[in-house]
Amino acid sequence: MVDVTPELLTDILGTVLQDSAFMFVEPDQEPVEWSDKVFAASLAFESVRGGTLRLTMAVPAGVELAANMLGTETTDPEAEENGRAAVSEVLNVIGGAFVTRYFGAKVPSQLGLPQAMLASRPVSGRRTCAALVRTEAGDPVLLELDLE
């Protein structure tokens, strides 16, 4: 089992966003000011240790994510309609990447079903570790890990 560090989470988050949706991000430091509403998703996992991953994206970043995943423009109503589902799905991929890298590919792991919502603020947790990145447009994306 590797050490869980902000760098590990940043690497997983950046790689998945790039490979899933051609979104390029840069690491940033907290604190972050969340303006307006956010897409907030969570995903439970079970392995050698259980825990939860939480992904928070500014709404414009979630819409950009959906647009890129669907191969459309951010102005397309379909992108806006699918922002929450896109954030949920990308957290699912992040979860798979996390458990296989953190616990190892030979260790049995089980992911739950991701839950996502449009929220007025990020959902808080015990937070073992976190990574903050910004999209090319400057919108924040936060990945948090709660280990049991």
Add this chain to the structure above:
Amino acid sequence: MALDMLVVDDSPVTRKMVRRAIGLCGLEIGQVWEAGDGAEALSRLAEHRVDLVLADINMPVMNGMELVERMNADPDLSRIPVIIVATPISEQRIERLLDIGARAYLAKPFRPEALKDLVLEILGKGESHG
């Protein structure tokens, strides 16, 4: 001959992404049906003949593993190859999927070319070398 496919995933975004990848991968595609879980997939398969099923694992109602098991137990459905398209999973889980009858596993995110190569290999239409 055009391939008819069934895409099974609880995420509407992923179903659209997979459909898009299918469209981009250069295969001759006929009808592409969709289902949101394994149970819905079995209903679609009762209605439509398909050449290939692309299915996620983690889904509500009936997950991808149960879908593969149910298809493998049905003489009419066991001939249809199933490719599991899912998030990275443990080697043990991949082996289990192949043991129960899935033909291949493709990790998300994937390139359309990777899907094409896998489909051609499974359907026995891959390029012969040597």
